[in-house]
Amino acid sequence: MAKEQRRYLALLGSINIGGNRIKMVDLKAALEAAGFKDVSTVAASGNVILTDSRDAPTIEAELESTVQGTFGFKSCAMVRTEAEVRAAIDENPFHGIGPEHGSDKMVHSIFLNHQPEQASVDALIEEHKSKGSERLALGDRVLFLDYVHGVGVSDLSSKFLERRLGCKGTARNMNSLKNILSKMV
Incomplete structure (x- = not known):
């Protein structure tokens, strides 16, 4: 079958x-x-x-x-899947919650090739607190990141995140994800 x-x-x-x-x-x-x-x-x-x-x-x-x-x-x-793409938008804690957070262009979901250890994510968040205004949170095989002032001025590059978390990833901002999701349904 x-x-x-x-x-x-x-x-x-x-x-x-x-x-x-x-x-x-x-x-x-x-x-x-x-x-x-x-x-x-x-x-x-x-x-x-x-x-x-x-x-x-x-x-x-x-x-x-x-x-x-x-x-x-x-x-x-x-x-x-479509459900996982929707979750990467809906579960992103920095998406659409007010002016103190970045715009849909600055808020990203970074899709990861596997789930990183929570301790690695916690260490990254703690280490970065004094280095920048970006906000990070972990989802299911996705890292949510609010770049606030832009990707280009952030120290949180994809290579840096890969080294810290021990997994590969590729990022899309909320504008891109909403556009992609509209084509999937």
Whole structure:
């Protein structure tokens, strides 16, 4: 009996940053050639909606392999269901709660490849208290981050967070996530 096809969002890291330039039409074609169905891209930053019957970890590995094999660089892939994308918006404690927090452009959900240790997150929050105005909180395989004054002025870069938390991640702001979610439903 065939497994049920599910709709997923694949968030690919390192797409169209630095020298890792990919046209979304080329990414779509590569993923279709790899066997993914109903592939569509949202914006030019590695947001891919697709249909597949496999589980998320299997899809992530296939996406990473396809990007490296076709385009010649490593990308991390975080695959989430519509419900998980909605939760990354709705459960973000910094989203939509007032002017003392950053705008939807500054509030991010960083999708992680696994759940970090709570002690690592607590240590990061404690360490950063005296260094910046950003706010952090942990969800289910997602780090919520309010950059308040902007990503470019923050010390909390993706590489820094990866070292501190021991996991890879790729971030999307609330504006992007709302746009992506509207395309999934």
